[in-house]
Amino acid sequence: MSLILAFVPLIIVFGIFMIFISNKKSTIPKKTRLTSKFTTRLVVVYAFFLLASSITAAFISPSENTNEKVDITHLNDDLYSNLSNGIEEEIPANLILNEWTNEIEGDIFTLETQDAYDLPIVIMIEQVESTDKIVEATLYKGIYLVNEIEIPKYLENIEVDWQGDQLIVNIPTQDSVSMSFFRYDFTFTQFSGNASVDDSRGMSSSAQYPILYIKVPKSLTLNVDEERVEMVN
Amino acid sequence: MSLTEVSLFNNVIKQIRYKIKSYTGIFHALVVLQILGLFLSTIGEGSMSEPGTFFSISVQYFTSGVVVGMTTFWLFINTLLITTKAYREDDFTFVTSRLSRLWANIGFVFLLSVIGAVSAHLAINALKVYLIIQNDELIMSNSLSSVSVITGLLGLIGYFILVSAIAYTIGSIFQRSKVIAILVSISFIILGNIIIRFQGEELIFQGLYFFTKEPNLALFWLKIIFTSSLLFLISWMMSKNQEVQA
Numbered sequence: 001m002s003l004i005l006a007f008v009p010l011i012i013v014f015g016i017f018m019i020f021i022s023n024k025k026s027t028i029p030k031k032t033r034l035t036s037k038f039t040t041r042l043v044v045v046y047a048f049f050l051l052a053s054s055i056t057a058a059f060i061s062p063s064e065n066t067n068e069k070v071d072i073t074h075l076n077d078d079l080y081s082n083l084s085n086g087i088e089e090e091i092p093a094n095l096i097l098n099e100w101t102n103e104i105e106g107d108i109f110t111l112e113t114q115d116a117y118d119l120p121i122v123i124m125i126e127q128v129e130s131t132d133k134i135v136e137a138t139l140y141k142g143i144y145l146v147n148e149i150e151i152p153k154y155l156e157n158i159e160v161d162w163q164g165d166q167l168i169v170n171i172p173t174q175d176s177v178s179m180s181f182f183r184y185d186f187t188f189t190q191f192s193g194n195a196s197v198d199d200s201r202g203m204s205s206s207a208q209y210p211i212l213y214i215k216v217p218k219s220l221t222l223n224v225d226e227e228r229v230e231m232v233n
Numbered sequence: 234m235s236l237t238e239v240s241l242f243n244n245v246i247k248q249i250r251y252k253i254k255s256y257t258g259i260f261h262a263l264v265v266l267q268i269l270g271l272f273l274s275t276i277g278e279g280s281m282s283e284p285g286t287f288f289s290i291s292v293q294y295f296t297s298g299v300v301v302g303m304t305t306f307w308l309f310i311n312t313l314l315i316t317t318k319a320y321r322e323d324d325f326t327f328v329t330s331r332l333s334r335l336w337a338n339i340g341f342v343f344l345l346s347v348i349g350a351v352s353a354h355l356a357i358n359a360l361k362v363y364l365i366i367q368n369d370e371l372i373m374s375n376s377l378s379s380v381s382v383i384t385g386l387l388g389l390i391g392y393f394i395l396v397s398a399i400a401y402t403i404g405s406i407f408q409r410s411k412v413i414a415i416l417v418s419i420s421f422i423i424l425g426n427i428i429i430r431f432q433g434e435e436l437i438f439q440g441l442y443f444f445t446k447e448p449n450l451a452l453f454w455l456k457i458i459f460t461s462s463l464l465f466l467i468s469w470m471m472s473k474n475q476e477v478q479a
Contacts (some may be wrong), residue, residue, distance in 0.1 A: 015313040015400070039257040044263045050352060053359035060365055062373055112324060120287050146292055149372055155288060176291045182359075183374035185298040187392055188385035192377065193452045205283065205290075 037116045055138060079140060083213055086126050086232045088138070097139045097210065104133040109216050110166040110223040120155055122211045125224065125231035130217035137167060142210035151177055155210050169212060241333055248329065248337035249344070259311050263304070267356045270303030274360050275367075282355065295364055295371075297357045301389070304353040305396055311398040312342050314459075316404030316468075335469055342401065345395035364458055384450050391457040395444070396459035405468035 082090045111117060120142070139160060144151040159170040213232075216222060274295060282291035314320060315338055329337075365371050377385060407414040447453040 008282070015310055015403070018310060020318075039261040041263055043260050046352075050355035050359060051372045053362050054355050056445055057358035057361045057365075061361055061376070062371060074329070077342065116286055116288055120285070144288070144290070146290065147372075147374065151290065166411055171287050174288045175290075178368075179290065179292045180293045180295065180364065180368040180371050181292065182361060182371055183297075184377060185296055185300055185301060186445060187389050188297065188354075188377060189381065189383040189446065190379035190388050191448060197424070222309075 051113060059211045060168055065211060079208065079211065080122070083124055083140070083211055084230070086230060088213065091140065095140050097141045097156060097158075099139070101161060102135050102137075102167070104135055104165045104220055106165050106222055107133075107219075108165060108223050109135055109220045111214070111225070111229065112166055112168045113225070113228055114169070114171060119171065119228065120207075120209050121158065121169065122209045123169070123214065123224075123229045124211060124232050125214045125222065125229050127218045127222075128215050131218060132164065133220060135167070135217070135220070136215040138213045140211040140213065142208050143222065144205070144207045146179055146205050148178070148204070151179075156205075158210055158212075160212065167214070241336070244329060244333045245278040245336045245340060249340045250331065252341045253335065253344070259345065260348075262311070263352065264309045266303045267300060267352060270300040271356055271360055271363075273303075274299040275363060288373040293368075295360070297353075297360070300353050300356050300360065304349045305393065308342075308345055308349050308393055309396055309400045311345065312400035315341070316401060316408050318408070321408075331469075331472055335465070335472070338401065339465060342397040343394060346390050346397055349393050350386055353381075353389065380472050387450060388453065391454055392444070394461055395457050398464040402464040402468045402471075407473040409471040 058188060079095065082088070111123070111125075113121075113123070137160060139158060142155050144154040155171065155174060157172055157174060159168075159172065161168045161170070274297075278294045278296045278298065280291065280293045283289060321334075361371075404412075406417060444453065444456060446454065
């Protein structure tokens with residue numbers, strides 16, 4: 001609505017100007033154009049252009065339901081909360097990107113990550129009661145929402161490699177993502193039940209980082225940067 | 234001397250037909266402005282980007298507002314021009330009365346409103362086609378069902394009728410007396426500033442919400458008809474005692 005109202009000052013000023021100009025010209029005999037071939041042809045061509053565009057749009061337009069809206073709050077609460085409390089069984093299997101199992105030869109388990117303060121991953125470590133030296137790692141997918149629309153394949157290229165007793169996490173830079181949104185303004189949606197002049201016109205984005213959940217037996221000593229990991233109770 | 238009595242209705246229809254045939258420049262301007270609106274729409278309403286070390290995203294927004302705004306601009310200006318002396322003198326081509334002239338103008342601006350709304354609606358489809366071709370994935374923040382298309386169109390026509398009624402009234406006031414028009418304009422500006430200062434912008438927006446937050450189409454049209462009738466009545470009062478052409 002603010003966009004339409006932005007035209008108001010321009011309209012007023014231009015209108016006043018045109019009134020004065022038009023009144024001044026009143027003494028000049030005004031030609032009455034009964035038919036303007038050029039204008040008629042222009043209007044006809046334009047009308048055909050609009051009709052053709054409308055027919056094309058009817059076939060190729062994506063519907064609002066093409067991109068399903070996701071409620072991140074629900075996802076955040078369930079995934080992060082369950083993992084923080086060690087309730088891994090509650091997590092749906094479709095959220096698992098990858099799983100690894102490795103037997104540690106020595107007594108120390110080392111976790112190496114990139115030295116970046118804004119590493120987009122949550123690393124959780126649960127120390128389990130176990131006499132063996134098998135470390136299990138599970139990578140859960142992250143989610144990035146723009147206006148409740150999920151970005152596909154968000155940070156699914158995280159590399160988790162084992163080098164002996166070291167687990168190395170590497171996050172390559174993902175290709176930049178571009179998105180385009182089209183919205184009908186309130187004049188079209190006012191009576192369709194989902195309209196609001198106060199619809200937020202800004203972008204809302206929210207993200208849930210991928211979670212790397214590592215189960216380490218208590219018999220192993222942890223060699224991790226404690227500022228980068230969350231210990232699961 | 235003809236003894237045929239011409240009915241008001243027939244006179245009005247003849248005048249409307251005359252206006253459609255003679256004011257072809259209006260439709261020319263509509264095409265130009267809507268194409269300009271389409272061009273400006275492709276630039277986008279806004280954009281946002283979140284650069285990051287590992288992940289970056291850029292988002293562009295497109296809207297139908299520019300095309301609608303341009304059409305509103307076209308309708309407002311042309312309705313204003315219809316009240317001016319140059320166009321008023323054209324009406325004397327016929328044997329008319331001020332009443333038939335008013336009805337003819339109302340009919341003409343109603344027609345312009347319908348044409349403007351339909352063409353704006355179709356032009357937005359052209360915008361969508363262009364955006365879909367340009368962008369691999371265009372996401373619809375909101376889409377229109379078949380019913381929404383019709384109700385949206387009717388709503389847009391209603392808004393355009395209201396805009397043309399406002400323009401016609403402003404034009405009539407100006408034509409009646411420029412001094413009164415300037416005084417009224419200054420009063421509105423001063424009053425508006427006082428209201429904003431003491432009551433905030435909320436009060437002004439409440440006036441707009443009277444129309445824009447009406448979810449019922451029938452009630453909306455009742456409001457439009459009532460307000461437009463009032464405005465045209467004011468126009469009629471303004472033009473009632475204007476001079477006649479010899």
